[in-house]
Amino acid sequence: MNTAERLKNIDVGHVSFSEPLSSHCSWRIGGPADALVQPDSEEQILRLLEFVRGEGIPLLVIGRGTNILFPDGGIRGVVLKLGRRFSGFSFSGARVRAKGGVWVPRLVRNIADAGLSGMEHASGIPGSLGGLVTMNGGSLRRSVGENILSVDAVSHAGEMRTFSREECDFSYRHSFFQCSGTRDEERWIILGALLELTPGDRGAIRREQLRILEERRVKFPHHQPNCGSVFSNVPAVYDLAGPPGRIVEETGLKGKQVGGAQVSFCHANFIVNMGGATARDVLSLIGEVRRRVYDRIGVWLDCEVRYADERGVLVPASEACL
Ligand SMILES: Cc1cc2nc3c(=O)[nH]c(=O)nc-3n(C[C@H](O)[C@H](O)[C@H](O)COP(=O)(O)OP(=O)(O)OC[C@H]3O[C@@H](n4cnc5c(N)ncnc54)[C@H](O)[C@@H]3O)c2cc1C
Structure with a gap:
């Protein structure tokens, strides 16, 4: 067999x-x-x-x-x-216990319907809760780590464990779960999380969500497949030269294309698949953008997006670019 x-x-x-x-x-x-x-x-x-x-x-x-x-x-x-079966959630007062596979837009909508505030910043982020926690995702200078009380996970070695917020080691778009080593004992699968929110006015929370969704609809490309922001908005680089979208745009790279991958005309921190793009196209384009930005302002942009190699090892795409 x-x-x-x-x-x-x-x-x-x-x-x-x-x-x-x-x-x-x-x-x-x-x-x-x-x-x-x-x-x-x-x-x-x-x-x-x-x-x-x-x-x-x-x-x-x-x-x-x-x-x-x-x-x-x-x-x-x-x-x-x-x-x-990993997409359920339940409320207890201002807390919500959610499974790792739940679709974030659904969770965020239900949190608002329950009259709870604190997750509006995640409106429109199209991932799962497990992905959001791993990436410590969020927007408007907020991150899901601020809402987390604990995370339930199982190691690749089979150990079940609950991590406190401190143990998750959250920082900007980073968590313990991203760099947890190569040994089975150090790699974790997020099964669910306990989030704490603040009671608020249901109508006001929903209006804020809709405002954020509308802002994203106008700013981001929707009609071409993409992976959200490609380059990280690192505070040190932001202070020096602004957000990565502006840096890439000011380098004259909007619309730059390699094969089927293009720096979006709509938002220069997005790379869109124009049809038939390959991973090689995207990695070449990321490499080209990084070199051109470095030549202009002396900064290497790092990627928020991860690249998986053929053995499933993940690295920031900037470490694999061509
Ligand atoms: C249109 C668009 C807009 C976006 N806007 C934002 C934004 O505003 N803010 C933001 O932060 N991100 C944004 N993103 C990026 C992305 O949605 C987030 O990083 C999201 O949290 C990733 O979730 P996912 O389930 O897709 O994870 P994946 O992409 O599948 O995986 C990401 C990482 O999480 C790990 N992972 C996933 N699930 C688990 C699990 N259960 N256990 C252990 N590890 C796991 C993976 O191994 C990988 O390392 C955007 C993406 C798109 C396409």
Whole structure:
């Protein structure tokens, strides 16, 4: 029996083989994963972890793929995406306990409907809660880490643990879960989180969300696949030269195209897939932008977007650019 047949024979949730990763990311780029597994329970996750450990197979955990560039050749290993059963949440006073797979726009909308304030800044961020916590995502100078009380996770070695906010080590677009090493004991799958919010006026919270959504609708490209902001808005660079979108625009790179990848005319910190873009196109374009910006202002822009290599190892795309 080969590995695929052995995987088929264990109860790990929904499994698909040679699954195109372009269908699991907002850039619509990427070759096939050997297997994509969507577990629906902690038991299934533990069983899958035991399987990949036993077989020595690389494992990559993804959410909605709105911050990942997948390789053109796909991934020689297993990609784990939390299944539908990981998309619930429940309220208790001003707290909400949510599972890692919940779609952030749905969570944010329900938090507003419950008359709770504090997550408006995440309106319109199209990822999962697990991805948002990993990236410490947010907007308007806010980040989800400010709302987190604790995070439940399981290590690739199978240890279940609850992390306090302090242990999550949140800072600007960074969390402990991003750089948790290469050993199984150091890599974690986020199962859910406990968030604390503030009671407020339901109408006012909803109006603020709609205002943010409208601002994003006007500012960001919608009709072409993209991955949100490509370059990080690092405070030191911001103080020197402004936000990355402005830096790229002032370098004259709006509309710059490599293959099917283009620096968006709408917002220069976005790279859009004009149709048929490859990961190679995107990495070449990122490399070109970084060199041109460095030549003009002497700063290397780092990427917020992650690149996954063929063994599922993630690095900021700026570390893999061509
Ligand atoms: C149109 C658009 C607008 C965006 N606007 C914003 C914005 O305003 N602010 C912002 O911060 N981001 C923004 N983003 C980027 C992106 O949506 C966020 O980073 C989001 O939080 C990523 O979530 P995801 O589920 O898609 O994660 P993925 O892209 O799938 O993964 C991102 C990282 O999280 C890890 N991960 C995902 N789920 C888990 C889990 N359960 N356990 C462990 N690790 C996990 C992955 O391994 C990877 O390292 C935008 C993206 C798009 C396409």
